Amino acid sequence: MELRQLAYFVAVADERNFTRAAERVHISQSGVSAQIRRLERELGAELFDRSARTVTLTAAGEAALAPARAALAAAEAVGQAVGEVTGLLRGRITVGMVVGCTVTPLFDALAAFHRAHPGVQIALLEDSSDRLVQAVHAGTVDLALIGAATANPAGLEALTIISERLVVAVPPGHPLALRRRLALRDLAAHPLVCMPPGTGLRTVFDRACAAQGIEPVIALQAGAADAIAGLAARGLGVAVLSESMAAGYRDRLIARVIDDVDTPALLSLVWRVAHGPAVRALVAHGRRAFAGGLPAPAAPGDDPGDSRAATTEDP
Template sequence: MELRQLKYFLAVAQEANFTRAAELVHVSQPGISTQIRQLESDLGATLIDRSGRGARLTAVGEVALGHARSVLAAVDSLRQAVEEMNGLVRGRLVVGMVTACTVAPLFEALSSFHRAHPGVELSLVEDDSAGLVERVREGSLDLALVGTAGKPPAGLDAWQIVAEPVVAAVPPGHPLAAREYVALAELGSYPLICLPRGTGIRAVLDQAAAALGLSLPISLEAGAPGAVVNLAERGLGVAVLSASMAGQDKGLRPLAITDVDTLAVLSLVSTPSGSPALRELMAHCRRAFGAESREEPVAASGATAR
């Protein structure tokens, strides 16, 4: 008994005609007839009633049909399982992250995944969050670490890592340095230093300003949070950062912004139909961020919202 014979048998059962069944499986009509007779000989029973104009299943054929379907379904499952395992032996994953965003747990996840599956080629690219989201949607990126305003982007699988407030940060001696909080309209009196458009922090700031009808004076933009901090330390403006970014530098005093309620969110996003290799990489990410057994992750060391 051969698998192709079972496939031919299913085709004849479906079409109730040897000629149409042969066309369906792309073999000649004599060829499919020969294989069905060989199957019947192996089983010691007639499966197809050929006495009429068509081809009908005999009572034995009806019983054999269910078993034939089960056998072929089991073979398909076996093939799929092997293909999935092969996907962890070879293949390619392209991972994106926000430009100049140093998140140690992500790097640890990539490292541990590479050690476990050296046959999978890993590529890392940088872009702003808006560009990364678009590239995930179009399929050129498998996974991306992105910053957004308020919540992860819709329509993608997303695992939220950090959600934190946006704050202002000023050096000692600045007119706001003695304050604990400031309104967004007040910040408009000072030159601001911020990350560029396409980052989560900038999206939070721009959305809040638009909601209040404000036009904020962004005097300087820098792609790296460290550059924003350094520029602010030198008195070139008020830095707008996430709370964790501002808190890491002792040279700046963070101030809560009273009328900005939306949080800056950092998430890992991918398309819903992920490959076995991508699912395995996500498992490494969960372990690296210390949230292997949690449904909702908490802020992890080395992770700050962009």
């Protein structure tokens, strides 16, 4: 039994797909399949049910998954322990980022970390904020940039990058554009265009509505601020965005803060309380990169203040 076989097994278990698992571990699909077959022959049991379109774990696979993760973590810990003594970091760190969110300080932090620790392989993946939080808890992602509704997600450490109020954005001439102040109940008569459930911005909005007993009419959902703004500009609904996201569309939309939604939408870096030296080093680079502030907004994403080389997105 080899560590690489366990790594391929965990990758297929996580991705539920041999092709995506092969992309994740950077070898061919046939190579992953062959190594998994070798592992199954050695264990004397099939680890995956391959009869359906989505690969699922068998009972034997379920039993093997936790020990396989533990073995890989232990092997990585050996390298990290030696690295701490010698001053070198090695291994692999997986960083998560909300879909469509281009935050240039994060890329700056990754570049600085890579220059300082070239022995650490960096993997970057995109997903929704709620799934990234689950992945950080599970240990499949080491550190993630997420949209959040609370400054400290349960069981995780966090660094808040952006904290912003919720706004609505409408085209000129819309009834809400004529109002100087807006409350949450003012939106009840209008169809809304929102981020999907699982994003930080949507969580803040849904909790505020529930607290006031309001049932909003969510007409359309989109995972990118550009799409939400485009739909709102065409009169298909009132956009619910964060302040910096709405600022990128001043040429076609008028934004109004929702006065009685005080809870801000957040953009945060999150990581496990129990973390290794590589995560510690990357967090330090992140603190320095974000200390200079984010670039002005310009485009879309999935969580508060997606700041790209020239754009932003949702919390």
